[in-house]
Amino acid sequence: MRAGVVLLIVGAVLLVLLQVVLFGDYNRELRGLSEHVHRTEGLRNQLQQALEGHANLSKLYSDLDQRLGAAYDRIAEEQAGASATEAALRAKLRGGFRQSGGGLGLGAAxxxxxxxxxxxxxxxxxxxxxxxxxxxxxxxxxxxxxxxxxxxxxxxxxxxxxxxxxxxxxxxxxxxxxxxxxxxxxxxxxxxxxxxxxxxxxxxxxxxxxxxxxxxxxxxxxxxxxxxxxxxxxxxxxxxxxxxxxxxxxxxxxxxxxxxxxxxxxxxxxxxxxxxxxxxxxxxxxxxxxxxxxxxxxxxxxxxxxxxxxxxxxxxxxxxxxxxxxxxxxxxxxxxxxxxxxxxxxxxxxxxxxxxxxxxxxxxxxxxxxxxxxxxxxxxxxxxxxxxxxxxxxxxxELPRYDDDMAATLAAAKEVGSAQEAEAVAGDVVLRYDSQEHYERVAASFGMLLEWRDGVPRGAYKGVVSIRWGNARVFFAPSSNYVDPELHPEEYVNVDANGAIMRGRSL
Structure with missing residues (x-):
């Protein structure tokens, strides 16, 4: 009888020890998972509160946005029937609503x-x-x-x-x-x-x-x-x-x-x-x-x-x-x-x-x-x-004044041959080119857009293109030896990388 009791006690102890050995890691993992779930639940509650706050803020923004839009329409109606107050209302819009409205934008709702x-x-x-x-x-x-x-x-x-x-x-x-x-x-x-x-x-x-x-x-x-x-x-x-x-x-x-x-x-x-x-x-x-x-x-x-x-x-x-x-x-x-x-x-x-x-x-x-x-x-x-x-x-x-002023400006401008020379000058300078190829070479040294269309460079008036460069205003102008590019306006040569037709040398 005593031997049986002793065997039962020893068995129980061994069973406890076996559970500790076999399930100890599992129990620890289970506790960790439980803690993680608890933390996740807390985060979920915080997120829910934030979303509710965001919804309230969005509703507030929407309500304010609609009020501003309605105010804009009312002011427009009042101005249509009360021209005597137009200047004052316009000043109110500029100095009041637009500045205080911030990112809402009175006219953009x-x-x-x-x-x-x-x-x-x-x-x-x-x-x-x-x-x-x-x-x-x-x-x-x-x-x-x-x-x-x-x-x-x-x-x-x-x-x-x-x-x-x-x-x-x-x-x-x-x-x-x-x-x-x-x-x-x-x-x-x-x-x-x-x-x-x-x-x-x-x-x-x-x-x-x-x-x-x-x-x-x-x-x-x-x-x-x-x-x-x-x-x-x-x-x-x-x-x-x-x-x-x-x-x-x-x-x-x-x-x-x-x-x-x-x-x-x-x-x-x-x-x-x-x-x-x-x-x-x-x-x-x-x-x-x-x-x-x-x-x-x-x-x-x-x-x-x-x-x-x-x-x-x-x-x-x-x-x-x-x-x-x-x-x-x-x-x-x-x-x-x-x-x-x-x-x-x-x-x-x-x-x-x-x-x-x-x-x-x-x-x-x-x-x-x-x-x-x-x-x-x-x-x-x-x-x-x-x-x-x-x-x-x-x-x-107005013409011919514009042409006369242009001619006088070019005549008085200092002639230069490069971007480096132009950068050293304060005031108007002129850089002469003899052909489309010559223009493209010198304009490229400034980092300009080089495209021509039907013999006309971008931004040009009578072949003259102007930019600011440091303290100088640079005029690219045709020289007395300028030769017009050979044009084939109706001849389709090939298609560029963007699917656009290229005519002759022009894009």
Whole structure:
């Protein structure tokens, strides 16, 4: 009996020891896992609280955003019926709401969509969502009331919703800085794509101040060479749709064309307003542009300096209805901008462009796949000075005074032969070139964009291109021995890496 009890006790002890040996690590792991679960539960509770706080903050932001938008519309209505208080209310907007509003941006708040075709705003600008349309079919809408309109403004849109949000914020911040701009510059987004990119469409239709158009493609275009990108054909068709809709259907007198990847300078609309009379009365002008191809930070200084250019700049430009009536019969199937740069299209006319750009292209991703973006687009300086262009004396842009001043400047400038020599000079210098090849060599030493179109270098007027370089202003000018490049404007040579046609030596 005693022996049995002893055996039971010994067995129990051995069993305990065996459990400790076999399950000790498991028990420790189980305790550790239990502690980890406890800590994770705590973190989950903290995260839940943070999310609830974020939701409350988002709701607060949304409520405040809607109130600001409503306040903006009420002020616009009051100004429409009380012109005597216009200046005071505008000062209140500039000095009060815009500065205290911070990142909310009084003029940049998106609003809910409305039914297609419905009027979406009060005040001077009547924003609509128009039905889809094709460039060769009936109009998506009839003639609009253009009373008091300087120029309609259309932003070209495709499939980049994040870019469009940034562009819209910049556009509306500048457009909303002066309430009269609603009357003077009605805003439109025109989206391409069949089927349409839904995410971008939702963004484009979410702004009360901006009407919406959609270009519909019935049949895919046929490219002339296998290597070409079809996108360039679709872009040309979309531009034709925009120009025809705004001029032939809506009957606007002038149009400013932007793109969905542009930030705007604070004086953007003042710039175009002041130059509109000059474009209207000067038959030697084809357009007004807010862009300088050589507008990189290292090449510009004077925010008030304007130039004539034989090279069509694009990238933020204004044209008149009369020019469209002249051009629409020959509108090209692709490469519309290079077509405008051909001498046969331009017919000796120029565009006015600034030294410091009034728009900045931030779109690294696009049809050209970011070609030259880091080197030539990213370093562009966007003007930050709010120049009152209506007070500027722009008579120096008139012909023949502009030519006379240019000749006198070149005659008085010191002649140099290199970037190093120019850097050592304060004031105007001239660097003469004998051919396109010579120009490209010397311009490359400055780090400039070298492209020519139909015998015209970018930014040139009568062959003269100007940049700032240190304390000097450098004029690249043809010498007395200059030889024109051999041109083959209608000969398609090959297609470059981006799917664009190269004609002769020009891209």
């Amino acid at each position: 998106p609003h809910r969509k409305t039914d297609a075709g419905a009027q979406r705003s009060t005040g001077a600008a009547k924003a609509h969502i128009y039905p889809s349309g094709h460039e060769d079919e009936e109009c998506v809408g009839g003639a609009l009331d253009t009373t008091g309109v300087i120029a309609a403004v259309v932003s070209v849109v495709f499939n980049r919703p994040d870019y469009l949000k940034r562009h819209a914020a910049s556009l509306l911040a500048v457009h909303g800085s002066d309430l009269t701009y609603r009357q003077k510059f009605p805003l439109f987004f025109s989206q391409d794509g069949t089927p349409v990119h839904i995410g971008t469409q939702e963004v484009a239709q979410s702004y009360e101040q901006i009407s919406y158009l959609h270009h519909l493609e019935r049949v895919a275009p046929v490219v002339r060479q296998r290597q070409e990108k079809i996108e360039y054909y679709r872009i040309a068709a979309h531009y034709r749709f925009i120009l025809r809709t705004m001029f032939d259907c809506f009957r606007y007198s002038r149009l400013i064309i932007l793109e969905e990847d542009m930030d705007l300078a604070p004086d953007f609309f003042s710039f175009f307003e002041a130059l509109t009379p000059r474009l209207d009365r000067d038959p030697t002008l084809m357009c007004i542009s807010s862009w300088n191809d050589h507008g990189q930070d290292k090449f510009v200084r004077d925010a008030r300096q304007l130039y004539r250019s034989d090279f069509f700049p694009g990238l933020g430009w204004m044209l008149r209805n009369e020019l469209w009536q002249e051009l629409k019969g020959g509108w090209p199937g692709s490469y519309w901008d290079d077509w405008l740069r051909q001498n046969g299209t331009r017919k000796g006319r120029q565009c006015i462009r600034p030294e410091v750009c009034r728009n900045y292209n931030f779109g690294r991703d696009g049809s050209s796949k970011g070609m030259f973006f880091s080197q030539f687009l990213e370093p562009i300086r966007l003007n930050t000075e709010n120049v009152d262009w209506l007070r500027e004396d722009l008579s120096y842009l």
